[in-house]
Amino acid sequence: MGLTNTPSDLLPGTLELLILKTLVSGATHGYGIVEHLRQASDDVLRVGESALYPALQRLLLNGWVKAEWGTSENNRRARYYTLTAAGRKQLAAERAEFDRMVGVIQRVLGTT
């Protein structure tokens, strides 16, 4: 799989789910999220900026994450995203939904 710049390569909402999961281990900036996703997926998931930032803004709009300006490793101003309580709840819910969805898809694929 190449560069994911359109979320349509994933199941709808999956990118948000992955971002929320990434933020469970602590606050990080956009590049940190992309890198974490890349490493955790063994280089399979490469998320482009034009997909990442709209997704982050959607999470902000819904109040699932909050953002604070901080300083990055290379001494630049960077926005650090933190999971909110509502975000944690949302993660649990979406995770359950995702599991159900995957199960359904596998069942469909399993029946020939």
Added chain:
Amino acid sequence: MNRFLRGLLHLLRRSRHDADLREEIETHRALRQAALERDGLDSGDAAWASQRAMGNVTLAVEEVRDVWVSRAVDQLWQDIRIAVRGLSKNPVFTLVAIATLALGIGANTALFSIFNGLILRPLPVRDPSRLALLTDGGWSYPVWAEIRARENDLFDGAFAWSGERFDLSRGGQSAFVDGAYVSGRFFEVLGVSAVRGRMLTPADDGVGAMDGSVAVISHRFWREHFAGADDVVGRRVTLQRRAFTIIGVMPPGFFGVDVGRMTDVMLPFAAEPRIRGQESLLAAVDSAWLDMMVRLKPGQSLEQANAALRGVQPQIRAATVSGVVGARAARYLTNPLTLAAATTGRSSLRTQFETPLFAMVVAVGLLLLVACTNIASLLVARALARRRELSVRMALGGSRGRLARLLFTESLIVAMAGAALGLVFASWSGALLVRQLTTWESNVSLELVLDWRVLGFTAALACASAIVAGVAPVLGLQSVAAGEALKDAGRGLAGDRRFAVRGTLAVAQIAVSLILVTAAGLFLRSFASLNQLPLGFVPEPLLVAELQSSDAPIEQRGPRAERLRAAAAAVPGVRSASLSRVPLLTGGGWGANRIAIDDGPMPVEDRSDQRLWRNATTPGWFETMGTPLVNGRDFTDGDRVGAPLVAIVNQAFVRRYRLGQQPIGRTVRIGLSNGERRYEIVGLVGDSVYTSTRDGMMATMYEPLAQIDPEDFRETVVLTINAAHGQRAAVERDVAAALARTEPTVAFTVRTFDQFIDATVTQERLIAMLSSFFGGLALLLAGIGLYGIVAQAVRTRQGEIGLRMALGAQPAGIVRLVLRRVGVLIVVGLALGLAGSLWAAQFVGPLLFQVEARDPATFVGAAGVLVAGGVLAAWLPARRAARLDPAAVLREG
């Protein structure tokens, strides 16, 4: 909701957010570049690679923006900007459209605000929905005393009031103020408290309370007569020649409970005997002069309240029946007492103006329709003129829906601007209209408030106008194809289908205008026929002075009136001056219910509208009035108390009671509660009007004023003065001075018959005025619409016309060519309008006087006016076409 707020905040700080995002993404890129450099790329390659990996940043920023603010809102904002730019590029069109709509919406809002003030608005008191009115008109004070004794058992309080006019002057000409007698708990039950001092309390109204000489004044009266002075409490105000102490000021906006009447001064009922003296009505069981309202208990329904009231009705009726006699007593005892909801107060104007107001609301709605059609037509023309632009926009990828929205936004903006201006126009014209309702006998005062009902109505009108005006150009858009106009360089051909929309609009406009013009014609004719009614006397030289002698003992009133009459007769320029008991043209008078001729049987009671009217006059009254004496003699000084009773009758009387050729010498018997009185007819006079001009000639019997029992002498007597030709104004001034000199304490008013007649036709005058205004405006708008269509058609067909002329067509032929097209529109419009008018006539009928609702002359006249207007509107551009220089046109084309 939170989401929405966050989105809104974002919109406000949009450029800041965009900059933040760009910075964030740049940081992202720099981090990636650093990582690539760590992997061994040199910094130039790393910068390039990181840039490439990033993708389209602008797109990302745009998408982020979409997350926060939906694309629709953004586009709406854009639409508004483009529309405003487009409208301001064509200021004449914009101003005409906005002014047209402002007139249309303003006129609608003005009428609606009157409708609202008169019919819809609740009283400005505490919890008005719990108020109920004891219906069927007036009640006597003893009935109120019975209700008051039970007010807390049956209801949550009750109050009574009686509207009166009080004279503020200390002497000479009267200056009237609208006031009322009210019961002690009036303000308490209504829940109205004072802004200065205190309101009336039951202590002020105790029968025989020595403190009966107190008054409460309205906020307006306080402002106008006391300049809003803080020390107003404790000051004096003169009412009916007596001093009253002001104890408080009512809150602003409170006018009493009579809608349409500003009650400026309120006195307790205890003050009534002080003003009326021996003629006080407080003890009278047969005088119906009060209105009563009750406040329902919380949770008490109107039905429960009615049931409670009917439960005690026998006691109330029985306690107040003494003095009421015969058949009337039986009716009085059984007629059920009924309460009706009174959330919106009470108003005598409502019944009078409900129908005409409704008719005018319909007319003004039609007018707005014409205005909208005009704007639609203008917008279509604009859309056609902009075909090129629209076509290009479409070719560049603008969707049809988006373009439609753009066009619609334009009409919406015009509608909103029109509505805003219309509100200004409405508040001005509404007040003007209300002023038209005031006559000598009733001072109409209606506060027009821009409350949520009026504003909502206006907003709804604006939206409806935008839809009506905006749909046609959007429909016309369907004929625009992408890039089409680029091919066609604008050489239009004659039978272009694009004009079909505007043609339809013009037909609708002409049809609606015809309906309005026809209605205006009918109302004008009706008003004219009311004004041409015969009176039976000659009003031009006459002045009518009503003399008020309430301050004099009854037995002195007769001699005093005679002294005043003599003083007026001695004024230079006065040809004659006579007294009469009853003023004419006031809608009522002095009548007789039981009458018999010679030895005929005395009827039980005549309650028909055509009852016998009476008047009492001094000798010479008929000559003063200009009413001819047909037969017999006038009264003389010999006809006085003690002499045989005599009467003069008019010809209508002779016809009504079938007296035949020889009425002189016959006997008229008037039935009284204790016997009857017999009069010998000594004279026969010509007919004249009595109650109102529209009621026509009334059977009337005249008696000598000198034969009225002194104790029956009323507190007012009418002095009619016949002034020499051209001197009426001077005589009015001199007579007023002479009266004040003769009797310094007498109160009087001097009026002309024009004022009395005007008051009887207020409604018709208002309708005639409004409908002509609406009709004229509709005609003008239709004319403008037609003019626009023809002008456009001529412009488009310029090439063809030039060619025809080059080939030898005469100018007259060109005019005919253009007019023929318009002629079709006018004829179709007239046909539809005629059908509409014939249908609408049934609703107009009840408002007309002596004019048929389908009066052929009016219909033909209205059609003629429309044809003339339409032809004129079409002829102007047609003539211009005929004057085209064919060579120039063909060279240009």
